[in-house]
Amino acid sequence: MDSELKYHDCRNDPEVESSWAEYDGRGIYLCRVCWKCRSAKLGTYRRKVLRTFYGENDVCEQIEPDEW
Numbered sequence: 001m002d003s004e005l006k007y008h009d010c011r012n013d014p015e016v017e018s019s020w021a022e023y024d025g026r027g028i029y030l031c032r033v034c035w036k037c038r039s040a041k042l043g044t045y046r047r048k049v050l051r052t053f054y055g056e057n058d059v060c061e062q063i064e065p066d067e068w
Contacts, residue, residue, distance in 0.1 A: 005040035025052045 010019035010032055019034040022042060031041050048054055 003040075005037040006044070008034070008037035008040070010034040010037065024049050025054055 010016050013034070013036070016034045016036060019032050022030045022033050022038075024030055024045070025048075030045065033041050042050060
């Protein structure tokens, strides 16, 4: 059942009254979740990435700086 919830469409589920956006530790949008699918969708991310401000040493790829 968790594998199905990874692709759950919160906004079109009649059992779900509200859903919200989830962001990583750097404030980057990850996905929309609800009470039914939150653990399945966020379970694919490492805890360190979800909860703290992370750097290049914490991920397997180079983080490019913002170009403003």
